[in-house]
Amino acid sequence: MRSPVPALLLVALLAAADPALAQGSAEPSWTEVKCARYTKAWTDALARRGQTGLSQDFLDRHRAFLASGCTAPADVCPRSPEEFAMANILTVMAMNAGTASTFPPFKCPNP
Secondary structure: OOOOHHHHHHHHHHHHHOHHHHHOOOOOOHHHHHHHHHHHHHHHHHHHHOOOOOOHHHHHHHHHHHHOOOOOOOOEOOOOHHHHHHHHHHHHHHHHOOOOOOOOOEOOOOO
8 A cells, every 4th residue: 555645745845835725725716817907007007196186085985996806886986187097097007907998996977
C-alpha cells in the first residue's frame, strides 16, 4: 500500500503556492471583475482630477455603488460640469476596461 504522505505534501505545496486554492475560493464572477476594473478607474480618475466640483452627494452615492460590489441601482446623478466630465471619463474608462457603457452608476431621475 502506498503512503498518503506524497499526496498530502503535493496538496500542501499547491495550497502554499496559491492561497485561493487553500481557501477553496472560486474564480471571481464577471460582475466582481467589472467592479474591480471600474473601482480602479474611479481611483485613477480621482487621483488625476481631484474632487473639485464634485458634490458630496455625487461622491457619497458613487461610494455606495462601489461598496455594494457595483450591484446597487444606478443613482449617481451628475449635475455640475465637473461631475458630467467625471461621468464621461468614467464611462469611457469602463468601456476601455471591457465593461459596457451601461455599467457605470450614472442616472438622473426623470423630472
